[in-house]
Amino acid sequence: MSLPGRCARVDGGSASTYRRRMRLDVELRDRRILVGGTPQVLRAGEVHYFRLARDGWRRRLELLLEAGGDTVATYVPWGVHELADGTLDLTGRTRPELDLGAFLDLAAELGLLVFARPGPFQMAELRHEGLPGRIGRDHRDLVPVGWDAAPAPTPDLDVAAPRFLDLTRPWYAAVGEVLRPRLAPNGGPVVAVQLDNEVGMLSWVSNTPVLTEHAVAELRERVVAAPDRRPAAAYPAPDAPLEEWLAAVRSPSPELAPDLRVDLAELHRDRAARYLASLADLAREHGFGDVPLLVNVHGTAADSAAPLPIGISQLQRSWQGAVGGVAGMTAGSDHYVGSLSAAGAAEMHLAHAFLAATLGPDQPLTVLEHECGTGDYGGDLGAHVDPEAVDLKTRLLLAQGARLFNWYLFAGGANWSDPRPGEAQQRIGITGERHGAAAPVTPEGERGPAFASTAASMRAVADLERWAAVWEPEHDALAVGYLPSAFATEHVHPADEAGRALRADLEQHRFGGPRGILPRVLLAEGYRFGAVDLEDHDDDEDGRWPRVVVVGAGRVLDGGVQERLVEHVRAGGGLLLVGDLPELDLRGRPCTALADALGLRRTGEVRSGPRMPCDVRPAGGTTGWAEVTSSRVSALAPPSAPGAEVLAVEATSGKPCAVAVPLGEGSAVVVAADAPLPSGWYRSLVERLGAAPGLHVEGAAPGLVVATTATPEGERFLHLMATSGHPQRVRVSERDASGALMPLLGGRPVELAGRSGTILRLEPVQPDYGTGHRHQTLRGNE
Template structure:
């Protein structure tokens, strides 16, 4: 019988503190047979504000699991958020659909909707004098925010949950044996950066250290490092930097860096660089161990020293401007800029007031590092250029007309792939996709409505044929027959086969082993049945 550990840590609609729960618990279950952890997520709605929180929380949780500990969510928020029965909160119904689509795209194998249905709390067999003498503290009823309330009535989140679970069920057999792919980039996870829940109230130095960690750790200052990477279209796992790096660690590590970083982690990053790896460091240059001892192993290897720092204030408006490949962009305001010096450092950003660099590129052995010591804005083009300097290339790229789209893909052991698109923006996004530089669907533009998502099959076996690409979502497969749900109103399905193809509607066109089924005539999402004869 497997034992499951419920990891808490979200609050106020955010997941910035969720890794505190991981840091407190992971050593109890990591690598232990028949024992694993699952998330306890209460994020409310999913928007550009917190979509990165969910993505990074999933990644950090997976980083301390082994291959026999699949990701899962043991408390997956499913209701409308009116937990206090005061109508101070009502989440949009589509929140559960967005969160479901993102979690399954990241490999979650189990989502326990909490609560899915409400009920009644019976009286205790023996009164205890606690005010209600019932088995719970919510009164006679519980789960009044659930999709199905205690009386069996459905609230608007029920239909959204149904849509999401139907979409997942159509590809369940593929998801069960698939893993998320990445772009050769991993986000560094330092569990000790989250040992901040308690500190001595009389220690000013410890309070300052905690404040520094809370500002810079995890997703980076203003959460921009992780948010920019995700909304720029990159997929990335996390890697636990306090343990030996796995053999399959991506070549580029992005780390949100505070002033505190332990010597073993610093040395591990130095070895990664000297071995030909690359490092994107965003925050401030590490300068001490967790006990306050000076530790500059990484800075010394980079050949960098800190010459000063400017912070914003009532009469201080620090700004930075680009150099070399970052030149040509407007000067931008920042909340702080740490000035850096190094004999071989190549300036990328300079602090306007002093003219000194606050972002530099440095070669270390066979590797290369990009250090950005200022809280620059979430300029997606800047961050794309930054990771491109370190050799990162998107496998799945989107030419989108606006931000808010999360892209990733999953693949099974035989190469069957699903393309996951999740639009958390409040408006529709249109885009053209490319896989490894090759246009998907001949470069046609797709429309993903506001706050919805798509799971598109890409190279899926259907009997003796291959479903090469399509604008439709998969409803089911059974032998030589596939059922697909149109998503665009003018849809197409491309198959590779020499066998005859029949479709329940639409037109079928075939040449030289490639068959296209075209479905036109307006927004009709009734499934189409395609059979390989």
Template sequence: MIELRDKTILIDGRPRLVLSGEVHYFRLRREDWQDRLDKLKAAGCNTVASYIPWLCHETVEGRIDLDGRSRPELDLGAFIDLCRANGLWFIARPGPFVMAELKNEGLPYWLYEKHPEIVPVGWDGKPATTHTVDYLAPGFLDAARRWYDAVMAVITPRLQPGGGNVIALQLDNEIGMLSWLSNCPDLTENVLADFAAWLKVRHRPESLRKRYPFDPDEPEARRAGIRSPAESYALALLRDLGHYMRDRFARYVATLRSWAETAGIRGIPFVVNIHGTGGGRALSFPIGISQLYPSYTQDFGYLSGSDFYLGNLTFDNFQDLYLCNAFMEAVHRPEQPLASMEFECGDGNYGNTYGNRLDPSAADFKARMCLAQGARLLNYYLFTGGHNYRLDPPPPDGDGRIAFTGERHGFAAPVDPDGRLNYSYPRLANLTRTVAAVADKLAAMWEEHDRVAFGFIPDYFMTESRHPASAAMATIVRNLEANRGPSAWETMARAMLLGGYRFGAVDLQNRPLDVKTTPVLALGSARYMDTAVQRKLADWLSAGGGLLLYGEVPLYGMEGEPCTLLAEALGTEISGFRQASERYFLALAADGWARPRPEVRSHFAQTFAAPLAEALLRVCDTGEICGFETAVGKGRAVVIGTAYPCDIALFRTALERLGAVAALRHDCENHGIFMTSTANAAGERFIHLLNLDGFDKRFHLYEHGRPLFDGHEIELRARDGVMLPLAMRFGEVKIEYATAEITAVSPDRIEFRATRRRGVIAVETARKLRVSPPCELRQDGPTTYGVLLRPAPHHDRIILCHERTGDG
């Protein structure tokens, strides 16, 4: 039985980590299946995931081949059974969409030919530029239902609760992504009629008439009014269409789930994966969260899974990954854990051009951060490459293959299309085996947080569809984009993480905001904010909350209507804006407790009249206030209404004045260290550390001002990461602390990886200990031992053997 409970994945009642690799059975010769599974097991994985492409299995309508009649590698049941014979769980991903560089995104050619009405048109009636479809079109649903019935007949007998190995089922793939990326919303006649019905439920008749100057029930009027909106109602449509599409996606997901359940799928979670990273950044990833969270939070039994493609995790983008995990967590139901269904691994050579070469640390770092934040499932994508065979009958498209990447596919994978290991495999395998060694601990641990959370407003990311000719839509979208991500993430979030803060996020739009659970809030704020959210923040501040606001104090609601509720609560009036130009060099001077600081350049400042506030930042040439601290009822707020540099000390002081102190600190002057901690109910802990730079670092760690690890120095090599144990028990052996990482655990030994030339493992046990040379073992008491680590050059493995006293 697979259960989601208290942010954990329980398999037969036991918390488990699912460490998976994506292996496309249909891209491999059947005789190569075992070889790829051997390499996956050797890398420490316990699960296989794969798309099940409709395009390949039903090339001709009504002739579905899931047992290998047409090609041996299409025997889905045989592949799942082989995984089970190898002791591996299986995650099924049957679409209908699968993408995976397949033609038509994995849909059969005949589907488009038979049902041309399912192909959307977008703004101004222009045809869709991607191979998307109207998800709720009757023709598409009828065909997809038959596909699901066929696939579920193979999967249902192989469910883990029934003795098989299938532990999860993904419903479709990256829902809404194609329309978003092309700015081409699905506006078929079917969608327009459905949207009109939705509008009548959403708005009262009189309000709807005022909102839109056309009759939604009249086909010609709504066709013109929605596809080519006028400026007078453009912002209303931006909001309504966004919320409608989210409801539409949720109904589609619920439909797919109902088909699966009718076919007998029970006792496993249904996965909805989230798209949105690219170019090494995740600034747009919350668009996917915003689009799909109503889909995967609508009922019990759903599991959301991220698609993370961030390349190397560096000083530039590490905060992106941390924030996106926090935002996912913020909208989750209480039982839902973090998971990643497409977790980038490999060397980055996606186009077989050697134009992008990732460091071996790339997947290692990202996995460590996700696990530290509570991820319970990672699916390495793509773990092994393969080959794209020719379809039968072949489409007249030049090569007739199943995908548009040529004959070979997955050039960047740790295992290449021909089965060879590339340079990314060893470190990925070492990391996965290390995680597997302590998986029982990690599977039931949660990240520890300081008294601060990051604010998340899903509607700030409802910007995926905007009419190209609408100046009103463009204005609000530009402001949201400027303030929701690059500004707050690059400055405030990075400063908080480098300052040692560990934090989650809060959904300000859909969840209650309470001082007891969220005493301090860091918020990237735009010029636009919903009236209800402004009121919620004002009430929370008055009740004693501490707000660090970075960006702009809102002037408007989300449809451009004047709304200054938050500004009024802050006791301020927005007096204007300053913008740098080629001839105007906007400079800022520190004031109040922010002094003394040098003047700094900026490109933007919002200015305030705040007579009761303490000024912190001023525009140099005018003296106008652009940053201040003020009391609000029982609470306090620090507002930085300007693009200010990543001043770690400034943001730390602001948060401390609001009541949030970072418990963890280090004394490395070079920064570039990410750190957080996890703990379980028994008090066992890991300190998670990443050295984001390309040079070694030596430092001490402190918690609440007291030295950790008895004051012993930590050394992290360039681009290295570790999980250091505290108060961790393995049977009769308790690791009080270690400045080395646990890599393997067995009944009579624990293996460690040393991160420096010298280090310490403090052990409490009644058992007799032995340690591998050249390390030293010192007994400090009847049951307490210290292991002085002196690993030999080029050998960092330390073996601690333990046996009962008196045993041979």
């Protein structure tokens, strides 16, 4: 399993004992990870050395190699390595399992690369989220207070405060002493380092904005520096004492709340970016910043990827920088979506398309916590993830161009007893003594029920690495619009009724329209699509918006985005907006730039009730689809623009709820209803706007996802994933430049068992990379 250029350890483990074979630079370039100049898809498995007896390390790493991994990932927890007396043990002088260098050396000896995650925050079900408990106890100014000066209910800290960075510096210095000589450019195994972990997650899930004195002082500076944005009587006077600002911000008046929601979101996003940039500087200062630095994005919840863009929105400024992306840095997802239903696959696709839309031209998509295991995290048989899920999730993300996977948690371990004065939790972790019972490798070091399926997914990536390390997803002439500001909803004061209403509107529509319908219907209709950041001012100017932009939006939509959408259409583009007609900005103020340009006006709303169904039907008595029941319909005034057309109406009143409007050189379609309209109708809308589906799949049962990728050399691959239990027997055609459908694979059918996938090389002949259900050789186009 060893790769060229890896280092060999010949004795005890100090830096001087290495016999270096080759110094390998690790680069991020053209959305690829290059190790020693060779593109790779890194296959990591998370193994927590500190939760294992030292003589058990080799067994877990050998099982990782057996499974097909080439990289070991691990947290390096500050709060575990810091002893009760405040000193650090990274050499095993007090406990053998704390010898970080020896663990990294063993990985190198076995031919494994290393992905190190030194925090300072780690989460990982560790006491105090992996930090020393003394920080919160001894530095109360770092402990957040939130709304109404209530203390944070989580172990969060004000990480952007200078004091926290000062406290972190000695930790990074000590870690640097171990990591620096073991970086790949220095002849060691460490190829990547993660900065902190899930920044902003604790604040989001608890609706507790960081309103420390330091944070509110920063907010005051920003507001005073931008007087045009400060309401006359809402914020305190610029020269008012900080205590007055603290009181106003922590318990905002109804007059202040609308601006505060937006201003706090901006403040927290800039503070997160500054914090992560400071950590990157510390890593470089202490010698371990010469490999890619990665940012882990949180956000999946309740087996759904729909909340993931909240984390993207919170953190994207950290890897984007001023323009084109921060060199040497990229982002990765952290997902826990269970068994991956057919609807969940569409959510996963869209969430990662949104993440990819924020990455610069050199920044690859990565997956920093790739869920594996049985799913029984509570150990009470209360949950189960089927074994096919890890394979399907891997295939889905490979088709989107992921270059690093970290199967998490690969090996379980133990939370050993570490009693300390004043600590309620007397173990290093919060999950009892056994940790990671759901992992593919059990806490006792045995192959668990999920080992075989996890290994199969790793080996599939290994088999495909030659191509998967460089291929890119192919997209049709459309993209789904990503709206970062629509996901800036993590903090709303409990008494802010207007804010809660705005948040509800955004949550209902921002992730692919009402019901999250757009990614499902686009995939079902054969569209290959990515996403575009509608708030990135450079994207549309650089021509990176495709012909058609599909947007899920309700009554609330940022004014700048409305104006850019108008310009896109006027310049010849197409817009499909599904949800409602926007009429408010993010502060709740009237904003009708898009509606005014299209000559549209919202006249009312009809909601379905127990005795009053709300139905939608095609306009003009057409019979293209049957009348359907909607939970809500917005009535629109008849469009006045020349050439405008009513497409659908509310059945009882006959009032328009879906219209097509020409504007300049392009046209827009607005669907102002929350209704399960037919997927074929949505396809017809996108086609009339100028984007036909690139693929046509004959005979598909529900749950089939189809995609294509291509390498720079022109090698192309067809990806098919049956995400439901339905068996599939399909024929796939592709639309050529003239619009004609040309059969792929010579018109031969492809068969898939339910919950399985395959990747077929279209040209030339190549074996099928299946899941073990069937293996056959299919010929591509000739």
